[in-house]
Amino acid sequence: MSKIETFNPATSEKLASYEKMSEAEAFEKIEASHAAFLDWREKTHDERAPYLKAIAKTLRDNADDLAALMTREMGKLLSAAKDEVEICAAIFEYSAQTGPTILADEDRDLGDGNSGIVTYQPIGVIYSIQPWNFPFYQPVRVLAAALMAGNGCVLKHASICTGSALRLREICIEAGLPEDLFQVLVVGHDVSDKIIDHDLVRGVTMTGSDAAGRHIGAKASEALKKTVLELGSNDAYLVLEDADIETAVKYSVQGRLYNNGQTCVNAKRFIVTEKNYDAFVSAYVDAMKAIKMGDPTDEATQLGPLSSQDQLETVDGQVKESVKKGAEILCGGEPLDREGAYYPATVLGNVTPGMPAYDDEIFGPVAAVIRAKDDEDAMRIANDSRYGLGGGIFSQDVEKATELARKHFDTGMVRINSFGAAHPNMPFGGVKNSGYGREHGGFGMHEFVNAKAIFLPGA
CATH class of the missing domain: 3.40.605.10 (Aldehyde Dehydrogenase; Chain A, domain 1)
Known part of the structure; x- marks a missing residue:
């Protein structure tokens, strides 16, 4: 044996x-x-x-x-x-x-x-x-x-x-x-x-x-x-035209890095309307650059290693393939030169269909930022996925966001102006693939x- x-x-x-x-x-x-x-x-x-x-x-x-x-x-x-x-x-x-x-x-x-x-x-x-x-x-x-x-x-x-x-x-x-x-x-x-x-x-x-x-x-x-x-899943989080950028950035960092980026309901694709794109990307990249990576037993550490060297190689390969197809590395993007399976907080811009960062699930601390024309286009892009586990909406109009979540977001779970993984009193599961x-x-x-x-x- x-x-x-x-x-x-x-x-x-x-x-x-x-x-x-x-x-x-x-x-x-x-x-x-x-x-x-x-x-x-x-x-x-x-x-x-x-x-x-x-x-x-x-x-x-x-x-x-x-x-x-x-x-x-x-x-x-x-x-x-x-x-x-x-x-x-x-x-x-x-x-x-x-x-x-x-x-x-x-x-x-x-x-x-x-x-x-x-x-x-x-x-x-x-x-x-x-x-x-x-x-x-x-x-x-x-x-x-x-x-x-x-x-x-x-x-x-x-x-x-x-x-x-x-x-x-x-x-x-x-x-x-x-x-x-x-x-x-x-x-x-x-x-x-x-x-x-x-x-x-x-x-x-x-x-x-x-x-x-x-x-x-x-x-x-x-x-x-x-x-x-x-x-x-490759859960989409929508930054709508009336979103509070500070709130969106806070939970988008948390959502992408939770469990070292290795969660099925991590926020993975960030779909940002034209109106907010530059402001969100600037603040989000700064916040991801500031993340402290290191020993997972150290209380000051915010991002630990991936689960294995194999996992690191998988994530690195998906990033490299996305870049080869036109994605832009806005921060991170290279494994750390040190012992252990460490991959930094990474943000990819110019993400489009046909890239692993758009189509697939990257099980690591890699965020894909996708530009949308307006709120309707953002919802379309969010649903343009073979997956449908979770997702999120950032909007100051909670009633509007709730209606989008209820009727239009083709997923099993939706977070509004927040991020979280699971709760014993709420159903957990998805649709599609x-x-x-x-x-x-x-x-x-x-x-x-x-x-x-x-x-x-x-x-």
């Missing part, structure tokens, strides 16, 4: 080595999760809730160590890693508090004295395939919903944060969760495809690129397994259940 090795992207130091599981070993984990599920499904929602609350407490009790582990494995700023632990705890608490109501049986009046019940029943083991950019949050948002609904869960995490995956399972067991209910599968893509086919796997959820989503969605479809896919299905906001708890109709005899 081959091994997985992990490295600190800030220092290139080797962290750990893990043996990959064989197909047989992975299947044993699935079977163990299913056996635990058979007992877990018998618990009521109110009986499951305390387990989730205990996991939330255990996460908080170990916040410093968990944050340090994330920072070592993928270069996340230590302060951001601590925030990630907190949102994970909040997700478990939200699921515990709202789950019994969201998943409760519903009485239906069928007319003519007849009635029925809609009951939301668990289906079995859910296969969760997750990326490295949020080592705890990504698996937690699946796990909390799956557990509350009464399902088991097996996780294939990205190889570079294998340590985080295994530690999450330990946290759950320390909190009292039945030991076999949640399993971590340390496997490669070849075994992963076979896991999708396994008879005891009843649903598949995945976060990653649209290319990976197509592959996993196709494999699951062949096996008639339901999927939830949260895929990439950004995938389908929703997590958070109660929606995730309904994705992998059997909405069963029970018809009662009439009076």
Whole structure:
């Protein structure tokens, strides 16, 4: 069996080595999760809730160590890693508090004295395939919903944060969760495809690129397994003619550099009307130039390394290709000459269709600024994308911006005069090549259940 090795992207130091599981070993984990599920499904929602609350407490009790582990494995700023632990705890608490109501049986009046019940029943083991950019949050948002609904869960995490995956399972067991209910599968893509086919796997959820989503969605479809896919995006943030430039610049910097620029809902394309273009670009470039890059454990650092040397090479290649096709580097644009996967805050101007910076997702701190004639043109350009996960609008007319967001922005989420990633009480997911299905906001708890109709005899 081959091994997985992990490295600190800030220092290139080797962290750990893990043996990959064989197909047989992975299947044993699935079977163990299913056996635990058979007992877990018998618990009521109110009986499951305390387990989730205990996991939330255990996460908080170990916040410093968990944050340090994330920072070592993928270069996340230590302060951001601590925030990630907190949102994970909040997700478990939200699921515990709202789950019994969201998943409760519903009485239906069928007319003519007849009635029925809609009951939301668990289906079995859910296969969760997750990326490295949020080592705890990504698996937690699946796990909390799956557990509350009464399902088991097996996780294939990205190889570079294998340590985080295994530690999450330990946290759950320390909190009292039945030991076999949640399993971590340390496997490669070849075994992963076979896991999708396994008879005891009843649903598949995945976060990653649209290319990976197509592959996993196709494999699951062949096996008639339901999927939830949260895929990439090149989220557009519109600076409309009546935008407050200071507000737009503030949140555009934050939105592009959050999580070292490695978030599916990062602000990536900045579409600026002719009226504001020069003022916005001038202020935005100055703000990005002022960003302090360095050691992610240093509290003064604002931008850490990318997750790996491979990721740095990918981002650098996309920038170079965009420049080759006519984009202009307004700041940054070259990897730092130092140990570690450091890429600076970068702004590209003159971005047009056909460039990676316009068409694709750049998963790093690279902002693409696109000129629009007016507000209507800005909205057109925003929707001129194969993606549709999130986006934002800067405008002093909140009512107008809300109407644009509601009726015209072809995405799953829209921010107005702000930036943020996710909230436990709001749905998270996209449209077009950004995938389908929703997590958070109660929606995730309904994705992998059997909405069963029970018809009662009439009076």
